[in-house]
Amino acid sequence: MQIDSSTPGVHPARLPLNQYDHNFCDSHASLNLAQAKIEADRCYYCFDAPCQTACPTGIDVPGFIRRIADDNIRGSADLILSANPLGGICARVCPTEVLCEQACVRNTGEDKPVEIGLLQRYATDKFFEMRGAPLFTRAASTGRKVAVVGAGPAGLACAHGLARLGHDVVLMDANPKLGGLNEYGLATYKTTNGFAQKEIDWLLSIGGIEVRNNTRLGTNVQLDTLTREFDAVFLGLGLAGVNAIGIEEPQAAGVRDAVEFIAELRQARAYSTVPVGRKVVVVGGGMTAVDAAVQSKKLGAQSVTIVYRRGSADMSASGYEQDWAQKNGVHIRHWATPKALLAESGRITGVQFGYTRVEGGKLLETGELFTLEADIVLKAIGQSFVAQPLGSTLELRQGRIVTDDEGRTSNAKVWAGGDCRLGGRDLTVEAVEHGKVAAQSIHAALSA
């Protein structure tokens, strides 16, 4: 049987083989030299630049852009990476339209900010292509040992910061590969050609960081052992729990977590091996929902619908991401909540939704129902922190670890940052800042 986008059911290889490379290529071409120069020239080199203030890692944006204009790519990368050691991946995944670019003064009058994200990517990509002598070197060894648990953006940034300051770091991660979200949780077209791994290789090249993969907190290693054996511990734990859809889930094939689907794609040896439905329904309204929906479309699904219980403005996926989904043929339906998963002969056939509306600030169901056919339902309702592996030693609130601004937890030897930490917007760039600040705080504590 010839399988294509219109074939019912769930199948891999819906597309001609040569189509996959095209579909999963870099979603945004990087700037070429001429484009980068012209765009860099648009920067006004503002005083006390609003874009820099808007960046969670405080990158000197006017400075790095001016260095691009001045043919000083190495200096540009230095400014970026010294403020944000994951500046390359952040240039790809940051919602710049609500961070630096939103603050750009060019928006006033022109509605067209300087393309800060693309320029940051230009500088870091060029630097990684041609890098000469190391940008950063380790300080003299302090003889202190720090355990960093979780090798996502927060853990990586913390490990790099500590290594620069001369501490010995043991970096542990439950997964076989480092990177956390960068390696497992992003759409493939956001980080092509193994960029996430290349950046991590560069980051570790500073030395002094021992990597222990497949090491899971609570299973292979315990927090109280770490606090005994190390001078300090940084927890950069991700969100291991996936929120429930809130309705009964029948024992039927075709329902899966969006994060797991995204991870499977990132790790697939060939995209053509990943099965996808003819009709896909994604429930949720964040980046994960968009990444899962767009990639379903790119795998050859005939129709993909994101269903979100509130309006467009309430979605946590940015306006830019919503546009991106729609440009890729994903249909977004607002104001509907799942009521029932429909199944036949052990397979999902559709989802019944109830219309919603807001009344007096509260989300209500109107009582009207509609049904969308589906042979795959991807759940993207959000993720949650699983605190159980911590034991009972740290203060938690709303299910996450309580810290001060420097990342210090209720345990004097433990710092935490990234998604496991209370507060924040669950952004990669914010996790990097947490790791960076915690490294400085740990250093101060160990030097005291």
Add this chain to the structure above:
Amino acid sequence: MANLNTEFLGIKSPNPFWLASAPPTDKEYNVVRAFEAGWGGVVWKTVGQDPHVVNVYGPRYSALLNGDRRVIGFNNIELISDRPLQTNLDEIKRVKRAWPDRAMIVSIMVPCEEEAWKQILPRVEDTGCDGIELNFGCPHGMSERGMGASVGQVPEYIEMVARWCKTYTRLPVIVKLTPNITDVRYPARAAKQGGADAVSLINTINSIMGVDLDTMTMVPSVGKQGSHGGYCGTAVKPIALNMVTEIARDAQTAGLPISGIGGISTWRDAAEFIAMGCGTVQVCTAAMVYGFRIIEDLCDGLSNFMDERGYANVGDMVGKAVPSVTGWSSLNMNHIEKAVINQDSCIQCGRCHVVCEDTSHQAITATKDGKRHFEIKEDECVGCNLCVSICPVPNTITMRTLKPGEIDLRSGMPVPGEYANWTVHPNNPMSSACA
């Protein structure tokens, strides 16, 4: 539609835009294309004695570019015509016959010997051309042979050669001046003294465009070495305009016809040169950057400007702005201005604040009521115009003139109503007020 017809030394052209002596006027083919495009006249690329000189067969040009690679400055090590004299003369004759309404000036450069000029002038005159331009400007290649700028730098030589030319030809004589001197008034006075009918300026400025830092070689280089070249293009316009103005307002040369040259790229540039005393303007770099069709924009822009302002003829505008130029000592010390920032169009980039704070008078706020806010502190503002000059948004920072009687918050004193310059200022030890 304003009348762009121009008469300069009795030479008529349908508009004041001539192509300067340079590669665009090197031969019949180019000049015919230029006339077809609408240029009012040409100064035929400098002819010299046989055997003709030979150019390098390698880079002769290089450009100074801005961020988006627009040419803002240009330089060259091109020489005078590298074709036999008779070839040039034959072509000049043919073109002038075919285009009788266009100005045809022939640029000449031969050694500073009376015989050389005596020989060449009748042959040039025989082409039927309208005038000659003496190339006393070229700063490279020919100057080492005792011609070009090396003549333009010695007023006595200028006067001498101009006099020979007036002796051996009936054609109007224009002397093209070099800017590579200390005071352009001296060569201009010498030209007039020698009987020249007009001066044209500026020729190119000695320059080295840059250094290739990979090879540690100057740019441009022919093989592994280069030589200084002549600088021109938009970047030299302010220098040229100043020199033109110096001649226009010098008592000894006032009224001497001037053909303006130097970075004229737009109708506005041309209008400015005309306002500073030029009867015609000559263009080269702009044509070399964009091609001959820019003549349409030059004529159209100038004509529309003249219609808007009510100038019927180009001649009505010549020298209009010259009286506005004076020496520093004549400036009114009682005239006081303050910058004003339009908060509605300000985009809050803060550049005005930081440059005023770092390099000037600390007269612009950065915050107000805890918010980012840029506003002039009138008690500190000296009216220097730096903020106006660097503000990226047009018309957002402007200058306001204080009215007589208004209190200058900086000095706490009322603005005097009367004019008073440095010569009468109490702080000037030589002031007449101190006497």
